[in-house]
Amino acid sequence: xxxxxxxASLAGVNAAETLRAEGFTGEIVMVGDEPEPPYERPPLSxxxxxxxxxxxxxxxxxxxxxxxxxxxxYLSTSATSLDVEAKRLTLSSGKYxxxxxxxxxxxxxxxxxxxxxxxxxxVMRDSQELxxxxxxxxxxxxxxAGWIGLEVAAAGRSHGAQVTVxxxxxxxxxxxxxxxxxxFYRDVHVEHGVEFHFxxxxxxxxxxxxxxxxGTVIPADVILAGVGVIPNVELAQEAGLTVDSGVVVxxxxxxxxxxxxxxGDVASWWHPLAGTHIRVEHWENAxxxxxxxxxxMLGQQVSYDWIPYFYSDQYDVGMxxxxxxxPDGYDTVVDRGxxxxxxxxxxxxxxxxxxxxxNVNVWxxxxxxxxxxxxxxQGKTVDLARLADPDTxxxxx
Numbered sequence: 529x530x531x532x533x534x535x536a537s538l539a540g541v542n543a544a545e546t547l548r549a550e551g552f553t554g555e556i557v558m559v560g561d562e563p564e565p566p567y568e569r570p571p572l573s574x575x576x577x578x579x580x581x582x583x584x585x586x587x588x589x590x591x592x593x594x595x596x597x598x599x600x601x602y603l604s605t606s607a608t609s610l611d612v613e614a615k616r617l618t619l620s621s622g623k624y625x626x627x628x629x630x631x632x633x634x635x636x637x638x639x640x641x642x643x644x645x646x647x648x649x650x651v652m653r654d655s656q657e658l659x660x661x662x663x664x665x666x667x668x669x670x671x672x673a674g675w676i677g678l679e680v681a682a683a684g685r686s687h688g689a690q691v692t693v694x695x696x697x698x699x700x701x702x703x704x705x706x707x708x709x710x711x712f713y714r715d716v717h718v719e720h721g722v723e724f725h726f727x728x729x730x731x732x733x734x735x736x737x738x739x740x741x742x743g744t745v746i747p748a749d750v751i752l753a754g755v756g757v758i759p760n761v762e763l764a765q766e767a768g769l770t771v772d773s774g775v776v777v778x779x780x781x782x783x784x785x786x787x788x789x790x791x792g793d794v795a796s797w798w799h800p801l802a803g804t805h806i807r808v809e810h811w812e813n814a815x816x817x818x819x820x821x822x823x824x825m826l827g828q829q830v831s832y833d834w835i836p837y838f839y840s841d842q843y844d845v846g847m848x849x850x851x852x853x854x855p856d857g858y859d860t861v862v863d864r865g866x867x868x869x870x871x872x873x874x875x876x877x878x879x880x881x882x883x884x885x886x887n888v889n890v891w892x893x894x895x896x897x898x899x900x901x902x903x904x905x906q907g908k909t910v911d912l913a914r915l916a917d918p919d920t921x922x923x924x925x
Contacts, residue, residue, distance in 0.1 A: 529555075529626050530600075531825060532617055534607045534763065535633030536560020538568050538811065539792030541588045542818030543631055543825075548597050550826055556599045557625055559617075561606040564652055565591055570811050572655035573679040574841055578686055579659070583652065607634075610767035612785040629825040632764055632775055632783070632790040633818065636757035636809060641671060643733050646753040649676055658752065664688030667747040669738045670754060671730055673700030675840055677754035678713065682842040685720050692723045692746050694730050694738070706853075708861045709874055709886070713842075716870075720843050757809060759794045772796060774807040780830040781821040789825055791817035800833045801905040802852060810838035835898050845870055848894055851884025851901045858883055862915050865890060873897070880909030896922035 531547060533540040536558045544556050560566070567586040575581025594601045602619065609618045610630070617625045638648040648654055658680070662668065668684045670677045673695035684691040697703065699710035700717070714724065728740045730751075738748045761771045770776040770784040774796030781789045781797055792814040796807040816834045824830040839848045858876040865872030873893060876884040881904035885897040900922060904910070914920045 529615070529628040530557045531555065531629045531631075532625050532627040533558045533631045533633055534610075534617065535631075535635055535792070535794075536562065536566050536601060536603060537633050537635050537792060537814065538566060538588060539635070539814035539818035539821075540631070540633035541566035542815050543633065543791065543822040544597070544599050545589075546819040546822035547826065548599075550823065550828075552826060554628070556597075557602065558594075558599060559602045559605055559607055559619060559625075561604065561620075562651060563604045565589070565594065565601060565603065567652065568811060569650070570839075572652065573649055573676055573683070576655055577659055577662070577680070577683040583656065586652070607763055610763055610788075612767050612769070612788055615787065628787065630788045631821055631825065632788065632794060633792045633814075633821075634760040634763060634794045636759045636793040638753065639756045639758050641730075641753045641755055643671065643730050643738070643751065643753065645733055645735070646671065646751045648753055649680060650757075658750070659683075661750045662687040662689050665690065666749045668692070668750045668752065669694065669730075669746055669748040670752045672753060672755040673697070673724070674704070674754055674756065675701070675838075677752070678717065678842055679840060680752050680754065681717060681722050682720070685722060686843070689750075690747075691721070692725065692748075693717070694725045694728055694740060694746075696727065696729050698726050700724070705886075706858065706861065706876070712867060716843060716845050757793070759807065761794060764790070764794075772805070774805075776805060779832055780824045781817060781832055782824060789821045791821040797832055799852075800831050801835075801902070802854065804854065806836070806852060806854075808836045808838075808852075810836065812837040835901055837894070837898070845888060847886055847888045849884065849886040850894060850898045851876065851882070853883050860912075862912055864916050864918055875915055877910075877912065877915075880912070881905075882910055882915070893922060899923070900925055 566588045571586045606620045666689045668689045668691045670693045681691045702710040732739045759774045764775045765771045775790040777797045779798045793809045796805045820832045837850045858878045862875045871889045873887045
């Protein structure tokens, strides 16, 4: 019987690569509902949308790689049911697959909004169509000031479009970064000509405009909704697996059913350092958790203690973020460098422990930042004055 991966995704292909790299010679089958082989999603809102990266560069592996590694790839095919007792997966084609081990890498889908004409950015086709519409003078309305919304706003301005962002919260990214850094990102976009409507929602739309809940009418040739995603848990839920804001898995990424694992956006995994279940919807987690899940499927001892990481590029502001701030929040944000010059590292701190760090236009610091976070997870504390001092090497903290 085969090792079956549900989701021809970045997480899925990293699992397949790792299975082969670790010496697995059995049958591997990947099932994906998109027509393209696995690709990376960051270029869809970054490099390709900005016009400085070919879409073909997003593919994780060339098409011939799957054949040469004896990986069966079922594209434009979805999994319709999973029987964990019989260890059988049924496909939309009517075919079924019996498996020895199964990995759920089903990802997530955009959260829909009730607004006629709204577009979403999740798959290649979305990005290709959106790029054609981001032209000089065209009015683009972005609903939601999260990472996708702000990256689309930046791409729109780079192409000369007029961009308006509508956000229900009082600042962009506030729930992710807190007040201090949310203000920073607001100011960056305002400097580049983006207009914000905070504390507002869109109620109606037509071919030429969007109307907000306070009656404001905004010209709109293009409407892009970026209000979050919903993990694709339906297959797992119908199979009786434990689901709670994602498919619940252990620190070894195994679900509540034996020999069934989950990774990537869909997995809510027990983080051995954070001491809680977390779910992360970012590129690097897809890579790392896919590799960890493959090793666990092979029976290796796995404790997935990866420190969450993501990055974003908007105008002249490049950033990398590592760490995780839980529901208990943080006490303060400590800056190292000059925020006004857009060259700094920000640290989110609670009880003297660094929970997360974000470097903005400061490079080659992620390794010591991550080690600092890991040490603080393990009970270390830091002197905040030294943390803020650029002359104190990060690896000395």
